[in-house]
Amino acid sequence: MRLIDADRTLWHTARQRLFRPVDALFAALIVVVAAGVRIPEAVQYVPFVISLVLLGLPHGALDHLVPSRLARRAPEPRGMAFVVLLYLLVGGAVVLLWFLNPVLAFVAFILTTWFHWGQGDLFVEGTRSGAGLPSRLTRAGMLTVRGALPMVVPLVAAPAVYLGVFRDTTGVIAAPTLDLTPFFESELLRALIISGLVVLGAITFTATARARWGTPEGRRAWWGDLGEVALLAVYFAIVPPILAIGLYFCLWHSLRHIVRLSLLDPGSRECLSAGRFALVARRFAVQSAPITIVALGLLLALFLVVPRSGLSGGALLGLYLVLISALTLPHVVVVSIMDRRQAVWASEGDVTKKLQSGRRGGAALKLAPK
Numbered sequence: 001m002r003l004i005d006a007d008r009t010l011w012h013t014a015r016q017r018l019f020r021p022v023d024a025l026f027a028a029l030i031v032v033v034a035a036g037v038r039i040p041e042a043v044q045y046v047p048f049v050i051s052l053v054l055l056g057l058p059h060g061a062l063d064h065l066v067p068s069r070l071a072r073r074a075p076e077p078r079g080m081a082f083v084v085l086l087y088l089l090v091g092g093a094v095v096l097l098w099f100l101n102p103v104l105a106f107v108a109f110i111l112t113t114w115f116h117w118g119q120g121d122l123f124v125e126g127t128r129s130g131a132g133l134p135s136r137l138t139r140a141g142m143l144t145v146r147g148a149l150p151m152v153v154p155l156v157a158a159p160a161v162y163l164g165v166f167r168d169t170t171g172v173i174a175a176p177t178l179d180l181t182p183f184f185e186s187e188l189l190r191a192l193i194i195s196g197l198v199v200l201g202a203i204t205f206t207a208t209a210r211a212r213w214g215t216p217e218g219r220r221a222w223w224g225d226l227g228e229v230a231l232l233a234v235y236f237a238i239v240p241p242i243l244a245i246g247l248y249f250c251l252w253h254s255l256r257h258i259v260r261l262s263l264l265d266p267g268s269r270e271c272l273s274a275g276r277f278a279l280v281a282r283r284f285a286v287q288s289a290p291i292t293i294v295a296l297g298l299l300l301a302l303f304l305v306v307p308r309s310g311l312s313g314g315a316l317l318g319l320y321l322v323l324i325s326a327l328t329l330p331h332v333v334v335v336s337i338m339d340r341r342q343a344v345w346a347s348e349g350d351v352t353k354k355l356q357s358g359r360r361g362g363a364a365l366k367l368a369p370k
């Protein structure tokens with residue numbers, strides 16, 4: 001896939017000015033933890049606490065504006081009503097599932113996150129260069145590998161922490177009914193999971209090499225992709241999971257999504273073109289504040305409603321994850337609509353038709369000529 005040139009330049013700037021420093025921070029954390037420094041448990045929760053008001057929770061708080069932004073129109077009530085209804089119905093159904101079957105709700109949440117974080121990275125990967133993203137199947141492979149890094153690597157590297165978060169999160173709703181300890185402790189399962197991921201990664205990178213190797217730009221993109229995957233794989237294997245995932249949620253997934261949203265907003269786009277990131281951040285903070293406050297209200301309501309909410313770090317994180325899971329599914333629907341309009345999954349023919357009819361939805365992608 002190829003991005004229209006103006007967008008590609010803006011993504012390049014974002015990569016240099018925003019994403020590279022985050023790479024450096026993750027690399028530094030790997031070194032610090034590998035050197036044997038123990039990060040106190042309380043500190044590990046800090047990114048999740050900050051995510052309540054900065055980057056994390058707010059990154060979905062403009063979802064109601066997405067339909068109008070994609071259509072390049074001023075915010076309109078119909079699009080907003082659609083998104084609010086979507087959140088009410090789908091989010092409500094997820095909360096209900098937590099009450100009916102917390103274990104199933106947890107597993108569904110992990111799988112949804114796997115998909116969603118993979119889909120976010122797949123889009124950003126497509127902005128890296130004019131070199132083609134390969135077949136849809138390979139794109140699905142890229143999504144699966146990217147999403148698996150935060151969801152699967154901690155399961156293999158720190159199963160006890162994963163089990164703890166599972167217990168805390170399901171535990172805010174009901175006393176545990178199912179003991180999954182053997183599942184989390186199975187060496188065989190861990191070996192199978194990690195080998196599956198390595199094999200899938202190898203197949204995917206071989207396939208993307210075939211699509212991208214033809215030009216110097218394509219080769220740079222391929223190495224860049226590989227570098228990110230390697231960094232994240234080591235990061236999630238070494239850094240304590242709650243800290244690692246909290247930082248990734250804010251500084252990786254949400255930051256990229258906010259850049260994507262800002263490119264669909266003419267005012268923010270102008271600031272981005274001028275490299276004025278502080279102004280973009282301010283605009284986003286102002287735009288996302290009202291709905292973020294509503295979402296915080298929902299968190300408080302959930303705290304009062306769920307039967308076993310507590311004040312320990314684990315219980316509070318569990319409660320927050322229950323809320324996030326209810327927000328994530330409708331958010332995934334909105335982001336999937338963005339993916340569709342921005343041609344993330346399109347075949348070459350579809351994209352050409354879209355470009356010809358001028359329905360580009362802002363940062364539209366087009367496939368590189370073969």
Ligand SMILES: CC1=C(/C=C/C(C)=C/C=C/C(C)=C/C=C/C=C(C)/C=C/C=C(C)/C=C/C2=C(C)CCCC2(C)C)C(C)(C)CCC1
Pocket residue numbers: 056057058059060061062063064083084087088109110112113116150151154161162165166241242245246249291292294295324327328331
């Ligand atoms: C628009 C709207 C709104 C809002 C919204 C929002 C605000 C959204 C957001 C969204 C979001 C905010 C999303 C997010 C996502 C996230 C995620 C998806 C995460 C996940 C995570 C996980 C899953 C993890 C886990 C773990 C840990 C932590 C540790 C270790 C282990 C484990 C891995 C388990 C409202 C409702 C108000 C209204 C209507 C409209």
Ligand SMILES: [Fe+2]
Pocket residue numbers: 059060116120253257331
């Ligand atoms: Fe997201």
